[in-house]
Amino acid sequence: MSGSVRLTICAALATLAASSAMLPLVDARGWMVQAVILLAIQSAVGAVARRVPLARPLTVAAQALVALLMLTAVFARREAFLGVLPGPGVFREFGQLLGDGSDDVGLYAIPAPLTDGIRLMLVGGVLLIGLVVDALAVTYRSAAPAGLPLLALYSVAAGLADGGRDWLWFLFAAAGYLLLLLAEGRDRLAQWGRVFGGGQAPARSYGGLAPAADGPALAPVRTGRRIGALALGIALAVPAMLPSLGGGLLDRQGSGAGQGDGGGTISAVNPLVSLQNSLNQPENREVLRYSTSSPAPQDMYLRIVALDKFDGASWKPSERRVTDVPPTLPQPPGLAKDVLAPEVSTSLSAAKNYAQTWLPLPYPASRVDIRGRWRFEPEGRTLVGDRGQTTKGASYRVTSLQVQPTATQLAEAPAPPAQLLREYTEVPDSLPPVVAERAREVTAGGRNAYEKAVKLQDWFSVNGGFRYDTEVETGSGPQAIATFLEQKEGFCVHYSFSMAAMARTLGIPARVAVGFTPGVRQASGSYSVGVKDAHAWPELYFEGVGWTRFEPTPTRGNQPDYTTRPVPSEDDERRRETAKPTSPAQVPATPAPKDSCSPQAKKLGDCGAPAKKEPEQEAAGGGWEVHTLIGLGALVLLIVVLPLSPMAWRLRTRSRRLGGSGGRTPEDAAERTLAAWRELIDTAWDYGIAPDDAQTSRMTVIRIVQIGKLDTAAAEAAHRVAEAVEQVLYAPRPRPVTGLADDVRRVAAGLRATAGRGARLGALLAPRSALRVVWTYSLRWHAFIARWGWGAPRWSRLTALLRRPSRQRG
Numbered sequence: 001m002s003g004s005v006r007l008t009i010c011a012a013l014a015t016l017a018a019s020s021a022m023l024p025l026v027d028a029r030g031w032m033v034q035a036v037i038l039l040a041i042q043s044a045v046g047a048v049a050r051r052v053p054l055a056r057p058l059t060v061a062a063q064a065l066v067a068l069l070m071l072t073a074v075f076a077r078r079e080a081f082l083g084v085l086p087g088p089g090v091f092r093e094f095g096q097l098l099g100d101g102s103d104d105v106g107l108y109a110i111p112a113p114l115t116d117g118i119r120l121m122l123v124g125g126v127l128l129i130g131l132v133v134d135a136l137a138v139t140y141r142s143a144a145p146a147g148l149p150l151l152a153l154y155s156v157a158a159g160l161a162d163g164g165r166d167w168l169w170f171l172f173a174a175a176g177y178l179l180l181l182l183a184e185g186r187d188r189l190a191q192w193g194r195v196f197g198g199g200q201a202p203a204r205s206y207g208g209l210a211p212a213a214d215g216p217a218l219a220p221v222r223t224g225r226r227i228g229a230l231a232l233g234i235a236l237a238v239p240a241m242l243p244s245l246g247g248g249l250l251d252r253q254g255s256g257a258g259q260g261d262g263g264g265t266i267s268a269v270n271p272l273v274s275l276q277n278s279l280n281q282p283e284n285r286e287v288l289r290y291s292t293s294s295p296a297p298q299d300m301y302l303r304i305v306a307l308d309k310f311d312g313a314s315w316k317p318s319e320r321r322v323t324d325v326p327p328t329l330p331q332p333p334g335l336a337k338d339v340l341a342p343e344v345s346t347s348l349s350a351a352k353n354y355a356q357t358w359l360p361l362p363y364p365a366s367r368v369d370i371r372g373r374w375r376f377e378p379e380g381r382t383l384v385g386d387r388g389q390t391t392k393g394a395s396y397r398v399t400s401l402q403v404q405p406t407a408t409q410l411a412e413a414p415a416p417p418a419q420l421l422r423e424y425t426e427v428p429d430s431l432p433p434v435v436a437e438r439a440r441e442v443t444a445g446g447r448n449a450y451e452k453a454v455k456l457q458d459w460f461s462v463n464g465g466f467r468y469d470t471e472v473e474t475g476s477g478p479q480a481i482a483t484f485l486e487q488k489e490g491f492c493v494h495y496s497f498s499m500a501a502m503a504r505t506l507g508i509p510a511r512v513a514v515g516f517t518p519g520v521r522q523a524s525g526s527y528s529v530g531v532k533d534a535h536a537w538p539e540l541y542f543e544g545v546g547w548t549r550f551e552p553t554p555t556r557g558n559q560p561d562y563t564t565r566p567v568p569s570e571d572d573e574r575r576r577e578t579a580k581p582t583s584p585a586q587v588p589a590t591p592a593p594k595d596s597c598s599p600q601a602k603k604l605g606d607c608g609a610p611a612k613k614e615p616e617q618e619a620a621g622g623g624w625e626v627h628t629l630i631g632l633g634a635l636v637l638l639i640v641v642l643p644l645s646p647m648a649w650r651l652r653t654r655s656r657r658l659g660g661s662g663g664r665t666p667e668d669a670a671e672r673t674l675a676a677w678r679e680l681i682d683t684a685w686d687y688g689i690a691p692d693d694a695q696t697s698r699m700t701v702i703r704i705v706q707i708g709k710l711d712t713a714a715a716e717a718a719h720r721v722a723e724a725v726e727q728v729l730y731a732p733r734p735r736p737v738t739g740l741a742d743d744v745r746r747v748a749a750g751l752r753a754t755a756g757r758g759a760r761l762g763a764l765l766a767p768r769s770a771l772r773v774v775w776t777y778s779l780r781w782h783a784f785i786a787r788w789g790w791g792a793p794r795w796s797r798l799t800a801l802l803r804r805p806s807r808q809r810g
Contacts, residue, residue, distance in 0.1 A: 075120050303360065328366060335544075347396075348397070360515055366399050406562060411447075424504070424541060431501065432482040439506050449542065461554045495536075683769075688759060724737040
């Protein structure tokens with residue numbers, strides 16, 4: 001096995017070893033088999049291109065082109081021409097799949113289901129990394145930098161995975177990289193032959209890398225081992241010494257705020273103390289897992305505590321009386337019977353490294369089944385641990401109401417009770433006047449509390465120019481909200497605090513809830529909630545509905561339906577009455593999808609089905625027109641097929657001439673000899689030595705040897721072919737000669753070795769001997785028009801230009 005082929009195999013194995021770290025990310029392993037097959041084909045193309053040899057950039061380009069064709073055939077076959085040639089539709093399909101895959105990555109927990117988008121990202125990523133590694137290590141003979149893409153591949157996988165076997169994937173990736181380094185070292189060593197170490201030559205020359213039994217290890221191998229050990233040591237030690245990177249591979253503990261026997265516990269007496277730290281954690285550690293019967297899981301916010309005391313600088317929970325947890329919790333305040341509120345059952349389990357004083361619950365809960373010392377706070381409808389009781393490892397079941405008011409019910413809500421209005425609209429004198437002024441400015445035109453609340457939410461989340469940023473610092477004290485409104489950068493705490501404060505200045509009862517967003521759905525159907533799902537949101541009170549959630553934070557959470565569907569006006573109702581369908585054909589078959597549908601709701605199928613296209617639309621937009629297909633085919637023919645047709649004809653001709661083995665008669669042997677001679681002549685022609693039929697075979701060979709500067713072995717092979725031709729042409733009884741095909745290949749190799757890069761490339765892609773095809777068809781055309789007498793004088797000049805010279809009959 002040659003050194004180049006050995007390096008190619010090692011590069012592919014190193015890529016696959018690093019890619020194995022991505023196996024825990026999805027719940028199916030079939031993508032890996034697909035990646036292995038495609039990577040093997042891509043590597044084989046590189047090996048063949050280097051064998052030709054092609055220029056280094058062309059080798060990489062050939063591999064990239066083959067990778068694109070393979071991905072097209074696997075993922076976008078229906079949009080491709082002939083199932084493999086990519087066009088605009090293929091790239092649109094790739095973009096759609098990558099977009100879907102990105103949504104799936106953000107939606108599902110690990111291990112995620114193997115959707116088409118995720119599969120394209122995995123397989124395409126392996127091929128891309130494999131191409132870079134192969135180009136660096138094999139094509140450009142620099143294996144050391146190839147560790148960078150391998151490290152990137154492993155780091156992405158290890159950063160997403162959450163398991164106790166990261167060390168195993170690290171060993172796989174490290175072993176693949178070391179194998180690549182040793183293979184390159186052996187290849188370089190083999191090119192030097194004898195190795196000298198310590199200033200003295202060894203007594204014997206040892207092939208490969210094996211040292212003498214009684215001698216020291218070879219210096220390059222010893223150095224390679226030291227470099228490998230040092231690199232692995234640095235990879236293990238540096239993360240452990242940098243707190244910002246966590247514990248690294250050697251530390252499987254968490255990095256939470258508290259200490260516990262499980263490590264990495266999250267303990268927070270005040271729930272806001274760790275919220276920003278949780279959002280900035282490098283790893284989204286799971287804290288909760290739940291299954292629910294809710295038909296709209298995107299609205300399953302898990303509420304921990306309500307902050308209802310506002311002093312102008314911060315929001316805090318009021319000190320309130322707690323009681324024993326009743327078997328059935330009291331009816332939520334303000335909820336009327338005419339509001340749709342189906343019962344939902346949810347089973348939750350907290351992680352052992354999650355120790356929180358408040359119990360996360362969907363709001364409003366009506367029954368909680370849990371063991372331990374828990375107390376109930378009626379005003380906020382929260383459960384709080386007593387005498388050190390926390391959520392650590394707790395499993396519990398909650399029955400709750402999923403309140404689903406309509407926009408009309410909220411818009412027509414009567415005034416809240418005076419006591420509640422007075423308590424929950426109180427703002428301190430220290431609040432900067434700009435807060436109230438901006439609230440009135442943003443909600444101008446709002447006819448009621450509901451419309452003003454929606455305007456506030458939309459201003460923060462959509463049209464106010466705000467940006468989500470967990471690293472921002474807006475200061476503290478009464479000026480914090482004013483600073484946030486001016487800078488327009490912050491995370492959920494800033495948005496919820498500001499909207500609740502502005503709502504209070506407008507006379508709308510408001511408070512802030514702290515908890516978790518619904519988390520991400522797993523392949524099993526359950527939901528996983530991580531530390532990065534920690535969230536805060538405002539709750540506004542509407543009589544007849546109760547405390548109602550709003551979502552002002554951009555790019556986070558899910559805005560409720562009642563805030564995205566406007567209240568119909570009287571004109572809307574009048575138009576709807578007059579536009580009632582009069583026939584079944586006018587009734588829409590399926591509801592239109594929601595404009596504000598989140599990626600999670602799309603996955604759950606809660607957005608409605610897309611409207612069915614009319615037949616005219618399908619005819620206009622679906623499928624390809626005939627002239628489009630013809631034009632695309634002509635374009636592919638012009639760009640791809642025609643430029644490569646000389647090379648394809650030449651390869652086919654060479655294979656036919658040198659591969660013939662049928663027939664044992666003297667005539668068959670003579671035909672094989674002449675075919676080998678024609679191939680020798682055309683090969684020399686491809687490298688710039690034009691044929692001259694006026695010379696004998698012996699003189700022709702001498703000319704080829706001299707002009708081509710052939711070495712001894714190639715020159716002897718050329719003379720053997722010439723002697724065989726002389727036997728066939730002139731001997732009464734020609735002697736059978738074998739091995740002529742190998743002799744022609746030796747001559748071709750000799751010509752290739754002495755030719756420049758441009759000559760080699762021209763001989764492959766634009767062989768001069770392909771002109772024989774033009775000569776053949778021009779002679780046939782000349783005979784055809786001469787036979788029928790179609791303007792022979794007029795065509796004779798043109799065909800004379802296409803016919804070969806009289807001295808070149810070969």
